Amino acid sequence: MVTEVSTREAYGKVLVELGKTNPNIVVLDADLSHSTMTRLFAETFPERFFNCGLAEQNMIGISAGLAASGKTVFASTFAVFASCRCFDQLRMCLSQPKLNVKIVATHGGITVGEDGFSHHSIEDLALFCSLPGFTVVVPADAIETKEAVKIAAGTYGPFYIRLSRPRTPLVYDENYTFTLGKAVTMRPGKDATIIAIGIMVAKALQAAQALAAEGIDCCVINMPTLKPLDEEAIIKAASETGAIIVAEEHLKHGGLGSRVARVVAREKPVPMAFLGIKDAYAKSGKPEELLQRHGLTVKDIRQAVKSLIPKKVFR
Amino acid sequence: MFVGGPSISELQKIVRKLRRHVITMTAIAGSGHPGGSLSAADIITALYFTVLRHDPKNPDWQDRDRFVLSKGHAAPILYAALAECDYFPVEELLTLRKLDSRLQGHPDRTLTPGVEMSSGALGQGLSFGIGIALAGKLDSRDYRVYVFLGDGECDEGQVWEAAMAAAHFKVDNLVAIVDRNQQQLDGYCYDIMNLEPLAAKWRAFGWEVLEIDGHDFQQILKAFEKAQEVKGKPTVIIAHTIKGKGVSFMENNIEFHGKAPTPEEAEKALKELE
Numbered sequence: 001m002v003t004e005v006s007t008r009e010a011y012g013k014v015l016v017e018l019g020k021t022n023p024n025i026v027v028l029d030a031d032l033s034h035s036t037m038t039r040l041f042a043e044t045f046p047e048r049f050f051n052c053g054l055a056e057q058n059m060i061g062i063s064a065g066l067a068a069s070g071k072t073v074f075a076s077t078f079a080v081f082a083s084c085r086c087f088d089q090l091r092m093c094l095s096q097p098k099l100n101v102k103i104v105a106t107h108g109g110i111t112v113g114e115d116g117f118s119h120h121s122i123e124d125l126a127l128f129c130s131l132p133g134f135t136v137v138v139p140a141d142a143i144e145t146k147e148a149v150k151i152a153a154g155t156y157g158p159f160y161i162r163l164s165r166p167r168t169p170l171v172y173d174e175n176y177t178f179t180l181g182k183a184v185t186m187r188p189g190k191d192a193t194i195i196a197i198g199i200m201v202a203k204a205l206q207a208a209q210a211l212a213a214e215g216i217d218c219c220v221i222n223m224p225t226l227k228p229l230d231e232e233a234i235i236k237a238a239s240e241t242g243a244i245i246v247a248e249e250h251l252k253h254g255g256l257g258s259r260v261a262r263v264v265a266r267e268k269p270v271p272m273a274f275l276g277i278k279d280a281y282a283k284s285g286k287p288e289e290l291l292q293r294h295g296l297t298v299k300d301i302r303q304a305v306k307s308l309i310p311k312k313v314f315r
Numbered sequence: 316m317f318v319g320g321p322s323i324s325e326l327q328k329i330v331r332k333l334r335r336h337v338i339t340m341t342a343i344a345g346s347g348h349p350g351g352s353l354s355a356a357d358i359i360t361a362l363y364f365t366v367l368r369h370d371p372k373n374p375d376w377q378d379r380d381r382f383v384l385s386k387g388h389a390a391p392i393l394y395a396a397l398a399e400c401d402y403f404p405v406e407e408l409l410t411l412r413k414l415d416s417r418l419q420g421h422p423d424r425t426l427t428p429g430v431e432m433s434s435g436a437l438g439q440g441l442s443f444g445i446g447i448a449l450a451g452k453l454d455s456r457d458y459r460v461y462v463f464l465g466d467g468e469c470d471e472g473q474v475w476e477a478a479m480a481a482a483h484f485k486v487d488n489l490v491a492i493v494d495r496n497q498q499q500l501d502g503y504c505y506d507i508m509n510l511e512p513l514a515a516k517w518r519a520f521g522w523e524v525l526e527i528d529g530h531d532f533q534q535i536l537k538a539f540e541k542a543q544e545v546k547g548k549p550t551v552i553i554a555h556t557i558k559g560k561g562v563s564f565m566e567n568n569i570e571f572h573g574k575a576p577t578p579e580e581a582e583k584a585l586k587e588l589e
Contacts, residue, residue, distance in 0.1 A: 026453070050449065050484070058442045058476035065446015068424075068432070069454075070377075089473075092436045093443060097424050 002202075004167035008106040010142035011163055012037025014149045015074060019045050025153065026066055028075040030056045035165075036076040036106045056081045057089045060101075064093035067100045072153055078112075079105035079121035079162055087127060094158040095131040101159075102152045103128075108138070108162040109249035110277065110294060111199060111287035121162075122277050126254020128160040129227045135180070136227040138162045140201035141170045144224055147178035155180060162198065166287050169202040171222070181225045183233035189219035192305050192312075193237035193244050197223050197256045200247040200275070200296065207301035218305060226256060231263045238268035242312045245273045245304050249296060252276035271311040273304040316540065320365035323532045329399065330360040334561045335588045336395035336408055342581035344412040347420070350571040351465060352392035354496040354529070354556040359389075361535045362461060363396040371401045374428045380458050381431050381447050385440020386465035386494065387421040388573070393430070394418050402429035438471025440464065441491055445477055448486035448549075459543070460489045467499030470508045475520070481549040482521025490542045491522075491551040494529065496558040498569050517551045529554025562587055 019025050019041055026048045033039040033051060042049035052059035056077050063075045075082075082105040083090075094101050110120045128136045135157060139145040145163060152159045171186065183195075186205055196204035201222045208218040219241055221233060238244055244264060248256040257274040264272060277294050291297055321329065334356050341347035359382075363369075367380045384393050391411060398405045403417065410416035417426045421435030432443050444462035451458050468474060481489055493513070501507050510516075514524045523545045527534040535554070542550040558572070559565030562584040565576075576584055 048453070052480060053483075055473075055476035055480065057439075057473045058445075058480055061439050061442020061473070061477065062446040062449065062480065064432075065443040065448070066450050067446070068443070069447050069450030071450055071453075088436050089439060089442075092433060092439055097433050 002169040004169050005142035006167045007139060007142050007145040007163040008035070008037045008165070010145040011104055011106070011149055012040040014146045015041040016044050018150065018153050019048065022072065022153065024070070024072050026050065026071045026073055028052055028059050028063055028073065030054060030059045030077040030081070032077050035078070038074070038076045056085050060086045060089035061093050063101045064097065064099050068097070073101040074104055075101060076104050076106065078119060079108040079124045080119060082160070083121065083124035083127045090131055095133050098133050098157055100156050102161065103159065104149065104161045104163065106163045107165045108198065109164065110282040110290045111249065112165050113287040113290060114284050116284040117281035120282050122251045122281070123254070124162060125226060125248070125250045125256070129254065129259065133158060134227065135159045135225070137225050138198040139224055140198060140222050141168055141172055143170060143172040143174065143176050144178055147176060148224065151178055151180050164199055168199050171202050171205060178224065181228050181230060183230040184222040184224070186220040186222050189217040190241055191217045192309055193219040193221060193241045194247060194301060194305065195221045195223050195234070195237065195244060195256065195260055196247040197226060198249055200249060203296070203298045204247055204301055206298045207305065210298065210302055211305055216305065216309065223256060226259065229259050229263065231267070234260055234263045235267045238264050238270045242270050243308045244270060245275065245301065245308055247275040247296065247301055250276055252278060270313070271308055273308045275300055275304055317365045317536060326360055326364060326532050329364055330356050331588050333360055333392060333395040333399060335585055336398070337391045338562070338576060338581050338584045338588065340391050340394070340408050340411040341575040342578060343409055345575055346412060347391055347575050348388040348573050349391065349576060350498070350558040350565060350568070351386060351494065351496065352389045353560045353562065353565065354558045355389045355392050355463065355494050356560065357530045357532060358463070358492055358494070358535055358554055359392050359396050361532060361539065363400050365536060366539045367461070368458065371429065374402060378456055378458050381444070381460045383432050383434070383440045383444050383460065383462045384422055385434055385462050386437065386468050387434030390418070390420065390422050393422060394427070397427070397429040400429070403427070437465070437468040438473040441474055441477035441481070444489055444491070445481050445484065445486055448489040449484060451488055452486070458488070462489070462491045464491055464493050466493055466495045466497065466504055466510060467507070469493065469510055469513070478517065478520040478522065485547050486549050487546050489549040490539070491549065493551060493553045494556055495553050496556045498558045498567070498572065500572050502569060514553055517553070521548055523548055523550040524553065525550065526553045526555065529556035530560055
């Protein structure tokens with residue numbers, strides 16, 4: 001039985017933990033604190049919590065002012081609002097001035113589900129990765145979330161951390177140490193490499209397990225830090241396995257796939273396959289139904305690996 | 316009362332010098348926004364030479380008052396004031412907008428000593444000011460925050476998000492100044508996007524509202540004094556100004572919103588500002 005834990009709940013709890021030891025931390029939200037779980041911080045440290053109401057752009061500006069005055073700022077809302085609605089504010093107030101604000105957004109991707117396209121966030125990684133100076137992290141589970149948030153709190157500069165709405169399976173145990181900018185080899189393998197991010201990591205592991213039963217030995221890499229990218233790990237995977245499959249809950253363009261492909265094309269060209277959302281918005285539905293509709297299931301990963309291996313130049 | 320600062324006649328002398336800098340800088344750069352710099356000149360002079368508690372030798376001093384130029388296109392007048400306060404050499408003003416200059420076309424907080432925030436995409440400075448004001452309250456510091464807005468800038472929705480939030484958070488250490496020169500790039504504000512009743516809007520949002528002639532130092536200083544006494548809410552000073560103020564052929568001439576004077580025009584303007 002796989003344990004499923006919500007990443008946003010892990011975020012809410014670790015914020016309280018950080019708040020206890022670091023009086024410099026302030027938290028902002030835009031009327032979603034019950035969903036982003038920043039309400040836990042608000043209840044514990046009301047004087048250091050600012051609910052900005054439904055005004056995300058203003059929240060980014062206020063965050064910047066607090067950061068410019070020496071605060072370590074966490075600002076939360078849904079991923080789609082943090083990215084699409086606030087892009088100019090992110091650019092003017094955080095990216096260019098390099099201010100110490102951590103945007104931790106929940107409800108990333110299409111597993112937001114029934115709320116539909118207005119609440120799905122499928123462009124956020126492309127947008128945040130395009131901002132100079134931003135560090136972009138997508139944890140694979142609740143444990144990695146906790147560790148990544150702690151590291152972000154102690155690392156100067158603007159961050160984007162993308163979390164999910166539903167509970168997700170744990171892929172790590174409590175002994176896990178997150179290293180910023182480093183990929184994690186989840187399992188070794190020689191026939192192909194699946195590079196996954198966020199909720200796709202657990203699925204990639206399941207796919208690799210199923211493929212092993214068919215005699216295909218797949219390496220699985222978790223790439224929690226999307227920017228700066230661990231290029232060395234990508235080059236190594238391309239060199240050692242000769243085929244790379246990328247899986248992400250995001251548009252195919254601008255996210256993990258695009259970023260990995262740029263490294264592969266430049267340093268070690270090998271055949272690649274891309275699992276992600278095609279150039280369209282998703283509709284309302286249950287998270288699993290949407291993942292199925294958009295080709296982001298364990299089965300889809302398995303098929304992608306099997307179709308890619310024959311294209312390998314060296315075996 | 317602000318004590319120990321320059322007299323009104325001294326301020327008038329300083330502001331003429333700053334206006335001359337604006338003309339020279341933009342003329343040499345060949346581009347820039349003289350109109351909105353000249354309308355802002357008297358208020359920015361009053362702030363930097365009388366009102367603000369600041370130390371040019373120590374621009375990161377934690378207890379300094381903060382000035383945020385939200386209407387970033389008025390950068391030339393800000394740079395002129397900073398240079399005359401010794402944040403950097405006056406000669407550097409002539410590098411405005413040139414490659415590798417610290418004086419960018421719009422303010423850049425990472426490059427220029429004394430510049431509190433990068434700006435230029437309008438409507439964002441007031442939010443930033445709220446953040447600084449909240450940090451001051453959290454840390455029990457008694458500094459004050461001044462945010463300078465254009466009237467055209469008040470078309471931006473974020474200004475009103477911030478107006479609402481500032482009153483909600485009761486940041487009485489925050490003062491906004493609206494440079495009410497009545498013009499924006501495409502023409503008169505009342506033609507492009509009517510802002511009136513502007514004072515009533517700010518009042519309705521929960522602000523203390525003061526209206527002044529933004530070219531009269533007595534009124535300017537009195538307004539800043541009054542703002543310091545307001546408790547429990549932020550203050551906005553609506554400063555009625557003239558775009559291009561101080562140069563006859565630039566006054567109320569929308570052409571000079573975003574156009575630098577030619578060498579001949581600059582010469583004529585400098586003569587008027589002697």
